[in-house]
Structures are given as C-alpha cells and as structure tokens.
Amino acid sequence: MTPPKHIWSGGWQEESEEDARLRAEAEAARRAQAEAAAAAAPGREAEGVRTPRRTSRGRIAGVATVGLLAVGGGAFAAGALLDGNGNDGPANPAALPAVASKPITPTRGQTRAGTIYAQASPAVVSIRTATGSGTGFLIDDQGTLVTNDHVVDTDRTVTVKFGTDGRNIRGVVRGVDPSSDLAVVHIDPSQAPADAKPLQFADSTGVQVGDVAIAIGNPFGLDRTVTEGIVSSLGRTLQAPNGFQIDDVIQTDAAINPGNSGGPLLDDGGRVIGVNSQIATSVGGSGNVGIGFAVPSNTVRQVLPGLKQGRSVSHAWLGVTIDSNPARITTPGASIASLNTNGPAESAGVQVGDLVTAVDGQPVSDASALSTAINRKAPGDHITLTVERNGSKTDIDVQLKARPAKTP
Known part of the structure; x- marks a missing residue:
C-alpha cells in the first residue's frame, strides 16, 4: 500500500x-541517501523522511517512506493567529x-x-x-x-x-x-x-x-x-x-x-x-x-x-524529528532522532537519543502521541517534557515557538 x-x-x-x-524516482533517491548515510555512520540504519513533492501539474504526491516524523503539532492547534x-x-x-x-x-x-x-x-x-x-x-x-x-x-x-x-x-x-x-x-x-x-x-x-x-x-x-x-x-x-x-x-x-x-x-x-x-x-x-x-x-x-479574515494560522512547534521505525522502538515513548538548530527543544537542552515519555505529566506512547500533545498547545506556551536519558529520567522545560512555513 x-x-x-x-x-x-x-x-x-x-x-x-x-x-x-515519481514514486520510483523517490524510492531510488531514498535508497541512495540511506546507503550514503550508512557509509558515513556504520552500524546505524538511515531512514528517509517523508516529504511532500509538487509535480508538474501543481499537485502533491507522497514521497519516500515513513521512518522519521517531524513534530510540530498537528492541524488542530489552539495557536495564536497572525495577520497577513x-x-x-x-x-x-x-x-x-x-x-x-x-x-x-x-x-x-x-x-x-x-x-x-x-x-x-x-x-x-x-x-x-x-x-x-x-x-x-x-x-x-x-x-x-x-x-x-x-x-x-x-x-x-x-x-x-x-x-x-x-x-x-x-x-x-x-x-x-x-x-x-x-x-x-x-x-x-x-x-x-x-x-x-x-x-x-x-x-x-x-x-x-x-x-x-x-x-x-x-x-x-x-x-x-x-x-x-x-x-x-x-x-x-x-x-x-x-x-x-x-x-x-x-x-x-x-x-x-x-x-x-x-x-x-x-x-x-x-x-x-x-x-x-x-x-x-x-x-x-x-x-x-x-x-x-x-x-x-x-x-x-x-x-x-x-x-x-485573511489571516495566517500559527501552530506550535517543538523542533524535533522523531524516530518512528517500530524495529528500533522497543519501549513506549517518542525517541528523538534529530533536533532543529536553535529550535525550541535544542535550546531547552533536549538531546538526540532522549526518549520523551510524558508532556506536562501526561504519558506519551509514541511519535503520534507527542505530536498530538504539541498540537494542543500554542506558540509561546511552556511545556515540561519528561525524558529518559542514559537510564534515568529528567524533566525539561521547553517554550514552544511558531511552526515554520514547512518542515526544516
């Protein structure tokens, strides 16, 4: 499918x-990218990031496979509104x-x-x-x-x-x-x-x-x-x-x-x-x-x-990429695969490899649950992420920002 x-x-x-x-081209590009990444970092499998691609007819087609999920909150954000x-x-x-x-x-x-x-x-x-x-x-x-x-x-x-x-x-x-x-x-x-x-x-x-x-x-x-x-x-x-x-x-x-x-x-x-x-x-x-x-x-x-009213809608953004490959996720939580430079999570001290297990005390079971939790917030809100790192748990205060126009 x-x-x-x-x-x-x-x-x-x-x-x-x-x-x-386009799908054939995207799959070939994904494999080439994965092989290059594997060669650069032996022992770790590289997964493609699913991104939208515009065709010559101005429509959008799904490209590549889902391995990493950019988290910024979903569609129903109680975010602030910005004028034009x-x-x-x-x-x-x-x-x-x-x-x-x-x-x-x-x-x-x-x-x-x-x-x-x-x-x-x-x-x-x-x-x-x-x-x-x-x-x-x-x-x-x-x-x-x-x-x-x-x-x-x-x-x-x-x-x-x-x-x-x-x-x-x-x-x-x-x-x-x-x-x-x-x-x-x-x-x-x-x-x-x-x-x-x-x-x-x-x-x-x-x-x-x-x-x-x-x-x-x-x-x-x-x-x-x-x-x-x-x-x-x-x-x-x-x-x-x-x-x-x-x-x-x-x-x-x-x-x-x-x-x-x-x-x-x-x-x-x-x-x-x-x-x-x-x-x-x-x-x-x-x-x-x-x-x-x-x-x-x-x-x-x-x-x-x-x-x-001609306004743009501003959604909350955490600024992380979550590893959603079930082969590598063995415990409940959202595993941080990468951080956006100067994004909210990186600025707060979140690290690659951290496993997010809760937001404001509410359990997070997977990448989708983390996205949904961020989705309910607004830009500027402070949240507390509970993360597992090196076998111990810690709470990190993060101030969310407005989501960029597209995934970085």
Missing part, C-alpha cells in the same frame, strides 16, 4: 502515470459553531442518502485552477467556500461552478493553512443559486466508528457525485502539504477519488463531519480502494474564522 495521496484532479490519467514515475504581515494580531476569532445533528428521515420512496444529497448537493461546487480541479462547499450566506489548501495550491483566484449548468464564477482565495490542508475561497454571494443552502458543521468528537458517512464531490470531474459508506476508523494522522502532521483524521470507506478533494463528508443528518482530503491507493494506482481520509470538522471550525 502506498502512502495516502491527495485526491486532486487535473489530467488524472496522466497523473497516475506521473505518480508511478506576520505581526501579532488580535485575539483568536471564535471557532465556528457546531450544530447538533439527528438522522434525517427520508421521504417515502427515497433513501436517506438520496434525501441528504438533495438537500446538500446544491451547496457543493467544483473549483478549477490553472492546473486541475477539486471540490468545495458553501458554509454561509456571505459567499464563503471551504476547500483544501492543495486544491487552490498557489493560485489567488479560481473558477467556481455550481452544478453542470451553472455559470463560471470568479473566486478569490481568502486564506490558506497548509498545516491543516484547508483553504477559504470567497465569491460574490449574489452569484450562489437560491437552492444552495450553506452546509453546517457537526462536532467531530461525537463521530463514532460505524457511523454513516456520505461524500459529495467531483471525482474525475464528474459533477457532484455522491457515495455512501461508514466511518471506518478514527484518530488517524496524515501528512499536511507543508510536511507537518494532521491529527484526529476521520477514515471512511465511502468511495472518494481524484477530484473529491475539498468536498464534504456528511453524517446521517447532513452535517459536515470532515473535509475529504486524501486516499490510500494500491501501488501504481490512483483510484479508490475503500480507504479515504477527511480533515475533521472540529479542525475546520477552529481554523476557518482566521482564514476567512
């Missing part, structure tokens, strides 16, 4: 061939509200999925850029659309369309957050069709494995396709476009494919529980194999108010 890929659609058949070529110039802005905007959801009762002769589709699909749009297309959806009466960061990529304006018969509408990219793979696009609200009722967000902490999951999007450019499945797992992690980690991701077996990126994942009440972002694929493939991933709605609700 290859690493999850972003479900972004340009010329998807060409992209599939391109992905296979990087200066300290006012207090964080309040998160978007979650709306209580109850199952929709279908009308006679109609399925629940059909009823939800009839209500929600008018608010789902296609978003086209210079390099491809994806999906988005309307969330308010002011013309605010949600999509993925990797859909809009570097474009500042996009083309939005409601349905196959809708007009082309100019959309302005208001804000992006590569750390959560989310973006906000604004359109003139008068251009939205009258039947496009804004979609509302559910509280994703209430989602359970086995719940109904309904995806609406534009797979392979096929307008507003609906698929139904269940929530197949919770608490997954994904790599964001800037190389950091997205936490609390929802896994679903609802069929999603290239072009579904940025579309809503809905519960049985028609509320948004996530934004479809990535899929797992078989070697050399680009289509659905029953494993899709969505950024959870609580992350979306937290990040969107700042993006809507």
